[in-house]
Amino acid sequence: MGVYERQQREKKILEAAIKIFSEKGMQYTRIDEVATQAKMSKGLTYFYFKSKEDLYMAVVKKAFEEFRDVFNKTLSKGKDQTGFDNVIYLVDNVLEFSVEKRFFYESVLHLMGLVNMYNDPETRKLIHSSILESQYFHKLLIMQHDIPTIGVKIISKGIRDNSIRPELHPETTFYLVWSMLTGYERLKGSIEYEPKDLKIHAEVWKNSFVKVLIEILKGPQYTPKQAAVQGRLF
Numbered sequence: 001m002g003v004y005e006r007q008q009r010e011k012k013i014l015e016a017a018i019k020i021f022s023e024k025g026m027q028y029t030r031i032d033e034v035a036t037q038a039k040m041s042k043g044l045t046y047f048y049f050k051s052k053e054d055l056y057m058a059v060v061k062k063a064f065e066e067f068r069d070v071f072n073k074t075l076s077k078g079k080d081q082t083g084f085d086n087v088i089y090l091v092d093n094v095l096e097f098s099v100e101k102r103f104f105y106e107s108v109l110h111l112m113g114l115v116n117m118y119n120d121p122e123t124r125k126l127i128h129s130s131i132l133e134s135q136y137f138h139k140l141l142i143m144q145h146d147i148p149t150i151g152v153k154i155i156s157k158g159i160r161d162n163s164i165r166p167e168l169h170p171e172t173t174f175y176l177v178w179s180m181l182t183g184y185e186r187l188k189g190s191i192e193y194e195p196k197d198l199k200i201h202a203e204v205w206k207n208s209f210v211k212v213l214i215e216i217l218k219g220p221q222y223t224p225k226q227a228a229v230q231g232r233l234f
Contacts, residue, residue, distance in 0.1 A: 006048075018062070086158065
């Protein structure tokens, strides 16, 4: 079997797995369902992927690569922009990714949770053994540093061009922005859900999020042109 043929079969299985996993979730998906969707035998599917968990981690790797592309495109397309503008552009694109590629976004967040568990010897025991044995999981343990590396470059660029406060620490600032963005996306549905006892309007909360983000990057004394900045954020 040639390399091209092998790659095409793996691609077909991955495409089938993405469809089934996104519809049913990994827990409720059977490998024979993926094989049927890919129009291959169950045995051939296992030839390419050792277990359902191994296949799932291959899907997560695909999701992570696409999410990383959002960061790479921000850095490459924003060469003529300030670092601050790059951050605003990145926030927009991450939120867009979370909506348009929902399953991939959830897969990336799941990976972050797995990495957190993996770092602690006690909680590592709770991770399925087939995930720990997956070559894709171990590739992801290395790849997961790619996103903060790109993010830190964007923050550092802003500090150098004076569009972001010079006293900020690039690594800490990036992780703060990323955690804020993840938290905003996670809680958005709860804020928008009716009925609710908490008296906070989704639009008010969005504006507050934008204001705090800008204050972190620019400083509390900065007064932005609200319409222009918010138009790029959401």
